[in-house]
Amino acid sequence: xxxxxxxxxxxxxxxxxxxLLFMLRDHLPLATRFQITNDSWVTPNIxxxxxxxxxxxxxxESDLTQLPFAYYDLPFTCPPTMHKKPLHLSLNExxxxxxxxxxxxxxxxxxxxxxxxxCARKTTKDGIKNAIDLIKKGYVVQWLIDDDLPAAxxxxxxxxxxxxxxxxxxxxxxxxxxxxVYLHNHLMFVIRFHAIDDDHFTIVGFEVYPRSVxxxxxxxxxxxxxxxxxxxxxxxxxxxxxxxxxxxxxREEFDVEWKDRFDFFFNNGELSNEVSSKFHWISxxxxxxxxxxxxxxxxxxxxxxxxxxRAGLDADKFGKRLTTDNTSVLPLIxxxxxxxxxxxxxxxxxxxxxxxxxxxxSIVGALATSCSLNKLHDVRNSVLSMTLFLFVxxxxxxxxxxxxxxxxxxxxxxxxxxxxxxxxxxxxxxVMCGCxxxxxxxxxxxILNSIVWAHDSTNALxxxxxxxxIFLYFIVCIPLSYIGGHIAAKHMxxxxxxxxxxxEESMFSESVGGSLSRFKTKGKRFAADxxxxxxxxxxxxxxxxxxxxxxEFVYKSVWLEKTTFYYYYGFLLAxxxxxxxxxxxxxxxACYILMTVTSKKDMGLIDWRWKTFLISSSxxxxxxxxxxxYIFWVLNIRGFSSILLSVCYSTIFxxxxxxxxxxxxxxxxxxxxxxxxxxxxxx
Numbered sequence: 255x256x257x258x259x260x261x262x263x264x265x266x267x268x269x270x271x272x273x274l275l276f277m278l279r280d281h282l283p284l285a286t287r288f289q290i291t292n293d294s295w296v297t298p299n300i301x302x303x304x305x306x307x308x309x310x311x312x313x314x315e316s317d318l319t320q321l322p323f324a325y326y327d328l329p330f331t332c333p334p335t336m337h338k339k340p341l342h343l344s345l346n347e348x349x350x351x352x353x354x355x356x357x358x359x360x361x362x363x364x365x366x367x368x369x370x371x372x373c374a375r376k377t378t379k380d381g382i383k384n385a386i387d388l389i390k391k392g393y394v395v396q397w398l399i400d401d402d403l404p405a406a407x408x409x410x411x412x413x414x415x416x417x418x419x420x421x422x423x424x425x426x427x428x429x430x431x432x433x434x435v436y437l438h439n440h441l442m443f444v445i446r447f448h449a450i451d452d453d454h455f456t457i458v459g460f461e462v463y464p465r466s467v468x469x470x471x472x473x474x475x476x477x478x479x480x481x482x483x484x485x486x487x488x489x490x491x492x493x494x495x496x497x498x499x500x501x502x503x504x505r506e507e508f509d510v511e512w513k514d515r516f517d518f519f520f521n522n523g524e525l526s527n528e529v530s531s532k533f534h535w536i537s538x539x540x541x542x543x544x545x546x547x548x549x550x551x552x553x554x555x556x557x558x559x560x561x562x563x564r565a566g567l568d569a570d571k572f573g574k575r576l577t578t579d580n581t582s583v584l585p586l587i588x589x590x591x592x593x594x595x596x597x598x599x600x601x602x603x604x605x606x607x608x609x610x611x612x613x614x615x616s617i618v619g620a621l622a623t624s625c626s627l628n629k630l631h632d633v634r635n636s637v638l639s640m641t642l643f644l645f646v647x648x649x650x651x652x653x654x655x656x657x658x659x660x661x662x663x664x665x666x667x668x669x670x671x672x673x674x675x676x677x678x679x680x681x682x683x684x685v686m687c688g689c690x691x692x693x694x695x696x697x698x699x700x701i702l703n704s705i706v707w708a709h710d711s712t713n714a715l716x717x718x719x720x721x722x723x724i725f726l727y728f729i730v731c732i733p734l735s736y737i738g739g740h741i742a743a744k745h746m747x748x749x750x751x752x753x754x755x756x757x758e759e760s761m762f763s764e765s766v767g768g769s770l771s772r773f774k775t776k777g778k779r780f781a782a783d784x785x786x787x788x789x790x791x792x793x794x795x796x797x798x799x800x801x802x803x804x805x806e807f808v809y810k811s812v813w814l815e816k817t818t819f820y821y822y823y824g825f826l827l828a829x830x831x832x833x834x835x836x837x838x839x840x841x842x843x844a845c846y847i848l849m850t851v852t853s854k855k856d857m858g859l860i861d862w863r864w865k866t867f868l869i870s871s872s873x874x875x876x877x878x879x880x881x882x883x884y885i886f887w888v889l890n891i892r893g894f895s896s897i898l899l900s901v902c903y904s905t906i907f908x909x910x911x912x913x914x915x916x917x918x919x920x921x922x923x924x925x926x927x928x929x930x931x932x933x934x935x936x937x
Contacts, residue, residue: 292477299400301447307361307457309405309443310341310354311397313712314425316391317813317889319896320903321711324353325395328388329381330437332373332498334358348719351712354398361443364504369472372498379487382494386435386484389426391892394705396422399445400457403515404902408461419518423462426484435484438464440472441500446507458507458515470497534825537803541832543797548839555846559584559933563650587849588931591862592666600663601683603863605918608656609686610871610917612648613910614834619644619726621827635824649688649731653738655921656687661746684739691913695906696723702902705895739741786865789847793840794872797915798880800833805877809884813891813900834918837870842926844869848932862927863920870919874912881908 289673301307311334315322334355341354358372377385397405426437448461465473468480487494505622510517620641660683700720707714715723804826845866881904893895 261812263534288830289719300450301363301455301457302453303364307363307399307445309357309359309361310401311357312396312398313391314388314395315351315422316388316393318391318892320713320891320899321706321709321893321896322351322713323393323710324355324712325397326353327710327712328384330375330377330385330496332358332375333415339459344639345642345719346636348715349642349688353712354385357397357547359443359500361445361502362449365502366504367500367502368474369502370502370814371470372500375496375498377494377496379490379492382484382486385426385437386486389435389437389484393425394422395425397462399460403457403460404519404777405460405462406519408463408872417518418520419459419461421519423464426466435486436466436481437496438466439482439496439498440465440467442474443500443502444505445502445512446505448507448511455886456512458510458512459518467497467499470499472499472501474501496528512520534803537824538828538832541800541829541836544800545832545836545839548796548836552730552839554840555842556628556929559930584930585933587668588927589744591849591927592931598861598864600863601660603867604656604659604663605687606867606913607659607917607920608652609691610647610915610920611655611913612652612688612691614918615648615651616641616645616913618830618834619648621823621830625823625827630749645692646726646730647734648743649692650734650738652691653684653688653735654742655917657684657739657742658746659860661743681739684742685732685735687865688735688738688909689727691726696727698902698906700900705899709895762932786848789844790865790872793844793869794874796840797833797837797873798876800836801829801873801877802880804829805880809881813884813889817897833873833915837873837915837918838922841866841870844919845923845926862923867916867920871912871916871923873915874908877911878905878908881905 273394296771311325313322313324314328325331338356338358341356343352343354347354360367360370395405399405403423404419405423406421407423409420410416411418423441424438428435442465443465444459444461445457447455447459448458449455465479465875466481467473468482471479473479479565482496598639620637623644624636624640657680660680699715703715703720804822807822808826845862848862848865882901885891885897885900885904889900891900
């Protein structure tokens with residue numbers, strides 16, 4: 255009967271896992287393709303022959319730096335004419351450093367244009383030097399067509415010999431052997447379209463074939479033409495006129511429909527879509543295996559505690575049972591641990607836990623919402639905006655959790671008679687719980703933004719966006735924090751005080767005569783602390799294994815190869831959910847181990863709250879270590895500023911993840927200890 259009762263506790267975990275698979279059934283098999291599905295609610299732009307088609311000019315970026323630049327801000331490119339205007343940007347696009355503009359390229363649907371002259375760009379010596387520097391750093395031009403379809407460079411896969419796309423096209427190329435820099439000043443556009451019927455078409459591909467041409471003649475398919483070599487002028491006032499031309503060709507695609515137009519971006523030439531999907535499925539199965547193993551251990555712990563609780567704590571039998579099993583004294587240890595005086599700086603810890611709740615609420619909520627609404631939008635272009643939105647709303651959740659923990663702490667610290675009272679809360683503490691993390695992130699953003707702004711990069715947030723962040727902080731976060739704390743106080747009506755368990759504790763103390771003291775000497779106390787450190791290091795390994803594969807793909811897309819897309823959002827969400835589950839389970843296991851190695855004499859000296867928080871957040875240390883390894887040994891980032899920004903970004907990310915996992919572990923351990931403490935009442 256006991257086994258049946260404990261097994262029921264695992265039902266919510268099983269239900270969550272099954273519900274997760276059901277929700278992600280449309281995402282996982284196809285590698286969670288972030289574009290629309292067959293039954294999408296998003297409709298394509300329909301064109302007819304002769305309709306104008308606009309190319310959107312955006313930015314240039316490189317895998318070697320963290321500093322993108324607006325294309326029209328470059329001193330050697332054709333500037334926009336008077337009637338061309340910048341396009342409105344979403345918050346997600348601003349954060350990514352996009353700077354979209356209307357362009358002067360003239361395109362009419364279905365009409366080939368063998369050769370058009372765009373401009374003759376008058377360029378100074380500084381402009382030529384800037385062009386040479388950017389080309390040597392491997393900068394790639396990012397343009398768009400049909401609102402959101404990126405310009406692409408065409409490659410042939412080495413695995414299946416199929417065509418695939420890399421987002422953007424190179425600004426030029428650098429011949430290291432001859433030490434010459436060539437500018438791509440002629441662009442051949444091959445725009446691929448799919449016919450809905452005889453009169454209506456959709457754009458499914460935007461291929462760009464850049465050329466370096468010494469004059470205004472368009473080379474077409476010829477190869478016998480002179481390249482344009484960039485040479486830095488000797489005199490400072492010397493001017494050069496750079497010729498820019500383009501040609502346009504329209505080609506019909508019979509096998510690629512509009513809903514499949516991003517498929518060519520998914521195959522990066524290393525792994526095919528099928529192999530990559532299988533690889534992620536294997537990783538997900540491995541994560542499930544770790545979760546199941548940890549679940550069995552947790553179930554065994556609950557069975558053991560329930561069995562000892564039902565067996566009773568008879569003082570006559572206690573000494574005999576204690577020689578073989580220390581779990582009999584766990585309820586007393588748990589009762590002592592719930593007293594807040596055993597924890598130093600408990601208010602600061604509660605603030606950290608509330609910050610972690612806000613992180614988990616933002617990350618999991620954003621991924622779950624974006625993947626659930628994939629029929630309405632492009633998931634890739636909404637995750638950042640959704641994360642920021644939920645990050646602000648998460649102030650209420652953080653304040654609620656922080657205020658609730660503080661109220662419980664105040665109740666547990668009171669002694670005397672049991673009486674029912676309406677608990678009041680501390681508004682200032684509630685605001686700190688909800689606004690501490692947004693404030694720290696905002697200040698860090700302003701500091702890093704000043705570094706990016708000094709390099710005139712598009713990653714620098716505009717002044718209006720900074721004002722928006724300040725507005726959200728003071729007008730939204732603070733009121734939400736106050737409301738969250740007020741709701742927590744309103745629903746926290748408890749019986750203040752606790753029963754006098756001194757007689758029970760005295761009975762056990764007299765029975766065992768302090769024989770449970772295991773750490774009497776300083777040497778043994780040092781061994782205990784070393785054991786806790788070892789437990790912290792070991793506990794972070796298994797959660798890191800769960801998230802490692804997705805972390806590898808995210809880093810590759812964000813840092814190593816910016817021209818590739820990360821589109822496994824369903825797998826990412828599934829692994830994060832499993833990560834949260836296994837963090838909670840490992841926290842319970844670690845808490846149980848700490849309780850079993852703790853003596854009754856020393857149980858008031860064990861700071862379990864901080865230990866469980868550190869144990870649960872230890873995965874972030876591995877994540878940060880892997881991030882630093884990736885930055886310094888895998889990436890080829892150049893420049894002190896780019897390296898500094900990369901390290902700061904990775905550190906902020908790891909700290910946020912550590913706070914989130916630490917809060918999950920702390921709350922799980924707190925619930926577990928309350929369960930153990932109540933088990934002595936089941937005699």
